[in-house]
Amino acid sequence: MKVRFFRFLLAISAGVAACSAFAGEVQVAVAANFTAPVQVIAANFEKDTGNKVVASFGSTGQFYAQIKNGAPFEVFLSADDTTPAKLDTEGLTVPGSRFTYAIGALALWSAKDGYVDANGDVLKQNAFKHLAIANPKTAPYGLAATQALDKLGLTQAVASKIVEGQNISQTQQFVATGNAELGFVALSQIYKNGKITGGSAWIVPESLHEPIKQDAVILNKGKDNPAAKAFVDYLKGPKAAEVIKSFGYKL
Template identity: 75%
Template sequence: MIHRMSRLVVALSASIALSSALAEEVQVAVAANFTAPIQAIASDFEKDTGHKLVAAFGATGQFYTQIKNGAPFEVFLAADDSTPAKLESEGDSLAGSRFTYAVGTLALWSAKDGYVDAKGEVLKKNQFKHLSIANPKAAPYGLAATQVLEKLNLSKAVAPKIVEGQNITQALQFVASGNAELGFVALSQVYKDGKITSGSAWIVPAELHDPIKQDALILNKGKDNPAAKALVEYLRGPKAAAVIKSYGYQL
């Protein structure tokens, strides 16, 4: 009996050691708009695969520069499709790994209840002092915001009132802190399970800006890391899809 017990302990120890050896970390560059969804996905990913996801958040354009300068990222979740396509064409990624993991939605948001109406008429009234957007040169949601203003013929009228965040998180913070009465943000930042989580918002119709297709790909530094491949597969699966949809993204 003692011999059987000791054999069982040895077998269990070997199994634990093997699973620990197979578990890897994956370094992921994540567009700021996808902060909440990836944090929710990360815990399930770790439970289901044993791999650990280590995320850094920022603007897509800034990540491009960092990746080109040798940053240790293994997977890139961008806020557009053009930046990953560029990295792919420049030989910085695993061939065939790029895919669209989400299609983003833009929202005009205020921290104040009732300040932003459901049709965005508050923009045309132009009675606010500051309008927050993300840097359109680095952040695709910022670029989409400028396209909306152009479509509505408001670019010149609101230009003196615009305050720019380095990324979409900072654009949101300007509004949340009261430094801007309203701002263009990613819907995912203020939305969960079918409703706006705080303040008031206009969900911007998709036809007012170019589609915000968000692509992911495995970078060269991650091509031999099983955790990188596991993450990309996981993002395509039903569990991740349910989380992504719950934050207002299309698939």
């Protein structure tokens, strides 16, 4: 009986070892707006497949420069569709791997309850001291913010009040800490399961800026890594889709 039990334990150990041997790791560059969703998705991915996601967060423009300079990223989750397309044309991606994983929404947000009205008229009233936006040259949500201000005819009126974050995470922090009364952020940063998680916000109409299509792509450094393809496939699946939608993105 003891011999059988010992063999049983050995079989279990061998199975665990085999699973560990097949488990992999993937280096993923993630646009800052997608920080919260990818953390949930990565945890589910590791639980379901045994593969681990090592994520780095930052602005799309900064990641583009790093990828061009040989950064070890294997998958890139961009905040736009133009940067991955550019990497495609430059031969830095696995052909055919690019797809749109989410369509983002822009929000005008204040950490103060009731400060932002349902129509965003607080912008026109122009009684605030600081308005935070992400750097429009490197962050697609910052570019969308400048497009919205242009459409509203407010670019000149608020120019002296703008404080610029290096990426959308820093922009959100400017508002969260009160260093700016208002800021244009990604809806996903302040939204979960159908509601704003704190403060007050106006979801900027899509007609005021170009669509924020967010594309993912496997980079050349990930072409021979099964975990890279597995993660991208998982991102396309129903479990990830539920997470993405819960943060206010469209698919």
